[in-house]
Amino acid sequence: MNQSPYPQEGARRFGAVNWLGVWTLYLKEVRRFWKVMTQTIAAPVITTLLYLAIFALAIGKFRPDVHGVPFIEFLAPGLIMMTMIQNAFANTSSSILISKIQGNIVDVLMPPLSAGELNVGIALAGVTRGLVCGLVTAAAMLPFVHIGIAHLWAVLFFAAGASLMLALLGILGGVWSEKFDHLQAVTNFIVLPLTFLSGTFYSVSQLPDFVHELTKWNPVFYLIDGFRYGVTGHADGSIATGIAIVIGANLVLWTACHLLFRTGYRLKA
Template sequence: MTNGVQMGTRRFGRVNWMGLYTLSAREIQRFMAVWTQTLMAPLITAGLFMMIFSIAIGPRRGEVMGVDFTTFIAPGILMMTVIQNAFANTSSSIVIGKVQGNIVDTLMPPLSPVELVIGYLAGGTGRGLMVALAIGLGLLVFLGIEVRHPVWALTFVILGAAFLSGLGIVAGVFANKFDQMAAITNFVITPLAFLSGTFYSVTALPPFLETVTRYNPIFYMIDGVRYGVIGVSDGSPWTGLAVGIGATLAISVIAWWMFARGYRLKA
């Protein structure tokens, strides 16, 4: 006992609210400080995707699942942009800290592994939500696409951003160099995003590929947002909700384990 406090007991209580708030605020301020790169650039990229596919394919494609092709791909492009930015936020934060050697500034304060995971997730999810809001407003203003089921859309945007933020933590801890991080982004995240029903209905795939796609959690995130925005989907939103929650919890546990063990974080 020391001054009435048992050794090993944090004086902050069960949760270090101040530390958790500080880490979350830092992660949010990171992307807000360069908003032209982190918020404006994704909006422009999504707009270019919409314009290119609308001009090149839209007029000849016909309807997909009862809606025109441009309307069909809009939620997929929105969600694809959200997950890419959520992943980039957490992964870049950790890799930069490791390369520059200042990751110790995050690990040394009295933050538990759970608090570290939540703090990083808050930053990545916050960026994903802001990107979704910006693109959603663009779809409403320029294409007149209104959100049919706002609660479902918001739920899947949050789940998708949280899942990819957790995946970004895992990738950032695993990678020791920028080229390793680039390899993970190019050969894992981008294919998963593009091959998850962003630009097509999975029912149009051969049976084997459709089955494989349905094992991809990102498919359910994109499909769920499509249901929330335009009211059509390849599967039940309830199934997507269960998969999304399960995948997010699973990746968060892996991230917690990495922080708890100091995996690839301790010299």
């Protein structure tokens, strides 16, 4: 019996995973921020260095050590993590929202990519921008601050896990937003407060008991605390709890993003 040389309707001719498609989408997203690296990489690094300079010049000399760690060395990992998560979020959220506004989101949805493959390509590009910004920021700080590595596994795990978490949150924000005001609201009322109130600039052990307990409900606290543990060897919270939150939050966010891509919510006309 002769079989048709054409695949059945809806069949994928490249196997279970469209590796070429995922790689192409990933490169597209990476090249999108790399072409404007002055805005997407250099600007965040300079902003972070300004934070470091202000704290070092204004109050650094007057602040005592934090659990045996000089204040500026305690501050540096928090600033690096802040830079990573903000840029991972910005990369995915802006990519999706701009594509929706310009009407070229169809160029992402029409290729033979499954919801999971779209998720992988876009999210990993956000992780890449977060990690690149983190590395460049750390390198720029080295002439001014001693940055060591106390636990390499913690540095790698929390850097990658935090970047993925905020990249996925950025996908959700970009899909939900219909204009830049919506996305700015997510940034101003969710991302920034969670970041600034997570121990980026201070040790949460110095907070009043009620605020200290409240901080433990902030997932970003565990991202910064875990990364700081990897750099300085000191943690204000439970590292095991931080690991569980990173894994659990990423699973929940990944599932939510997968469902949005699968249903086409606010993506398909």
